[in-house]
Amino acid sequence: MSIDNNGGALEGHTPRGFAGMGTGLFVGDDVNPGFPEGDGVQAYLTFGLPGRTVVGRATLSSNSMTLRGEPFRDLGSLLVERVVYDQFSPALFDLGAESDLLTCSRTGDTGISCDVSSFVEEAVGAGADRIQLRLLFEDAGDGDGEPDLALFFLTDANTNEAGIFTLTLED
Numbered sequence: 001m002s003i004d005n006n007g008g009a010l011e012g013h014t015p016r017g018f019a020g021m022g023t024g025l026f027v028g029d030d031v032n033p034g035f036p037e038g039d040g041v042q043a044y045l046t047f048g049l050p051g052r053t054v055v056g057r058a059t060l061s062s063n064s065m066t067l068r069g070e071p072f073r074d075l076g077s078l079l080v081e082r083v084v085y086d087q088f089s090p091a092l093f094d095l096g097a098e099s100d101l102l103t104c105s106r107t108g109d110t111g112i113s114c115d116v117s118s119f120v121e122e123a124v125g126a127g128a129d130r131i132q133l134r135l136l137f138e139d140a141g142d143g144d145g146e147p148d149l150a151l152f153f154l155t156d157a158n159t160n161e162a163g164i165f166t167l168t169l170e171d
Helices: 090-094 117-125
Strands: 002-004 012-015 025-029 040-048 057-062 065-068 078-083 105-107 111-115 130-137 148-152 166-170
Touching (some): 002 040, 012 025, 012 090, 057 117, 078 111, 117 130
Antiparallel strands (some): 002 166, 025 148, 057 111, 057 166
16 A cells, blocks of 8 residues: 655654744755754655554655755765654754654665654554654754755655655555
8 A cells, every 4th residue: 555645734844953944845954045054954744544453564765856965975864753743833843753763775866765664553553543754864964065955846846745755555
């Protein structure tokens, strides 16, 4: 079963070091000249969960990645963690995670894949009707003043659209 990301008001990005938010699903550093040096952005995703009691394997993936700069070289691994929130807002910049960080893998030039089985198992076990994930790079910034970003979009980098990410559930 494949589930597309929500694509709506429960998704976007926030700075990692101060309150703020924006539309668009991207992670990295030096997103604009007004950002403090060394601060980065992180993306928040939401997926509806079907009513089920068992999940064998769950994979988060996207084939809609565009790179600006060299984020995987300069900022380290792309990471994912489970978070829980009711409303997407600037206050999420320092939201505590519900899980440990897991490393995502690159798949070709435009894709990523992350095994989030444990996150989905926890959410399903708690009776949740959705799962929320945060993507971020290992390092918030590299201090060179140049953008290093992974942008995830279908038509416009500054929009949240359903189908940019897929959560695949297997028995």
